[in-house]
Amino acid sequence: MDDTSKRPSAVHPSASALPDWTDTYFRRTKEAVGKFGDKQVTYAIFMRRPVVCAPRLALEWLQAVAAERNTEFNVELNYPEGKWVGAGEPILYITGSFYHLVDTETLLLQKLGPACVAAYNAFTMCADLPKVAFLAMDARHCAGTEMAEMMAYAASVGSDRAKRKVGAKGFIGNATDATARYFGQAKGMGTMPHALIGYAGSTVRAAEMFHETFPDLALTVLVDYFGREITDSLAVCRRFPDLAAQGKLAVRLDTAGGRFVEGLDPPGSYAVLERHAPHSIRGYRDETQLRYLIGTGVSAAAIHYVREKLDEAGFPAVKIVASSGFGPAKCRLMAEANAPVDIIGTGSYLPERWTETYATADIIQYDGERRVKVGREFLFRR
Numbered sequence: 001m002d003d004t005s006k007r008p009s010a011v012h013p014s015a016s017a018l019p020d021w022t023d024t025y026f027r028r029t030k031e032a033v034g035k036f037g038d039k040q041v042t043y044a045i046f047m048r049r050p051v052v053c054a055p056r057l058a059l060e061w062l063q064a065v066a067a068e069r070n071t072e073f074n075v076e077l078n079y080p081e082g083k084w085v086g087a088g089e090p091i092l093y094i095t096g097s098f099y100h101l102v103d104t105e106t107l108l109l110q111k112l113g114p115a116c117v118a119a120y121n122a123f124t125m126c127a128d129l130p131k132v133a134f135l136a137m138d139a140r141h142c143a144g145t146e147m148a149e150m151m152a153y154a155a156s157v158g159s160d161r162a163k164r165k166v167g168a169k170g171f172i173g174n175a176t177d178a179t180a181r182y183f184g185q186a187k188g189m190g191t192m193p194h195a196l197i198g199y200a201g202s203t204v205r206a207a208e209m210f211h212e213t214f215p216d217l218a219l220t221v222l223v224d225y226f227g228r229e230i231t232d233s234l235a236v237c238r239r240f241p242d243l244a245a246q247g248k249l250a251v252r253l254d255t256a257g258g259r260f261v262e263g264l265d266p267p268g269s270y271a272v273l274e275r276h277a278p279h280s281i282r283g284y285r286d287e288t289q290l291r292y293l294i295g296t297g298v299s300a301a302a303i304h305y306v307r308e309k310l311d312e313a314g315f316p317a318v319k320i321v322a323s324s325g326f327g328p329a330k331c332r333l334m335a336e337a338n339a340p341v342d343i344i345g346t347g348s349y350l351p352e353r354w355t356e357t358y359a360t361a362d363i364i365q366y367d368g369e370r371r372v373k374v375g376r377e378f379l380f381r382r
Helices: 024-036 056-068 098-128 145-166 194-200 203-213 229-239 241-246 266-276 287-294 300-312 328-336
Strands: 040-047 074-077 092-097 133-136 170-174 219-222 249-253 319-323 343-346 359-366
Touching (some): 024 098, 040 098, 056 092, 056 098, 056 145, 092 098, 098 133, 098 145, 098 170, 098 328, 098 359, 133 145, 145 170, 203 219, 203 229, 219 229, 229 241, 229 249, 229 300, 249 300, 266 287, 266 300, 287 300, 300 319, 300 328
Parallel strands (some): 133 170, 133 343, 219 249, 249 319, 319 343
Antiparallel strands (some): 074 092
16 A cells, blocks of 8 residues: 555544534533533543454544644554454543543544444455455445545455455455545546446447557456346457457456346256355355355356356456455355456445444543443453
């Protein structure tokens, strides 16, 4: 990751606008403290589930608020960025003026919790599939640009942890220019959406249009638009044999969950996995796991099948990009099935259950005296 990835994001909201975005009871507490006298307090911040620590955006914002208010907040980070944090473990302690801290809690927790869960998800996906490169395609699923930046940052944190721990390829980039810096890139990555194929009228023609427009870029072609994943994959390879031989051509599977990849059905999918990964279907599988392995959409069987057909036709260097619902659970099944995928495009590292992203803050010390609500004594410094 280059130094530009550490560039502070826009501070939103500013200290002057913060009252409009914070919970009213914090704002009223601030007024009461202003009337009856300030105290130095220490907050402990934790989450109720294991996460990967991703605090940078939250702390950059907090320190910017402190600077605007001409005060100082002392942050004691118990777990550096990228470290695993157990459920209930205080991620950090923040000490400073109660008057200046109390109305920051709402925004601080918003900026911390979701990033930590997304980083955890990104880490597990990359660690389960260490030989696969990932592309962050979450932006369209985010609730605004601030969340999009938070999720890109989180993916980079989880990816970096997987690189350190298991030597994973991890996330090599993302889809937008604005947050490409988190992945050490100057620009976002990607080639074509389904809309270009609809516009062109054929998969091959869309590939031609893209290549004529961007002749120096590697070519990744969606092949599911017309439901002819095999036919169109081979047609594109034959149209661009040099790119195919040089490994500069990839086919992207994004088959909808309502149908099988061309040439497959349930018996055929079982047969594919019997040839390539029989162990993956021997144990007990619930319906979701079976769908990931041999079901409709982009299954492990579908990826193996496309690889078979490419190799049989003499295109072993053509890469396979897979997308559509690749979250932690699906990636784990892909690993078990040894799915021959080169790149996964995913936005599914975004937290699935938003309640898991809720970070919690409690004051554990007032003017040096330890005090916390009953049941939260585990937050005291040990």
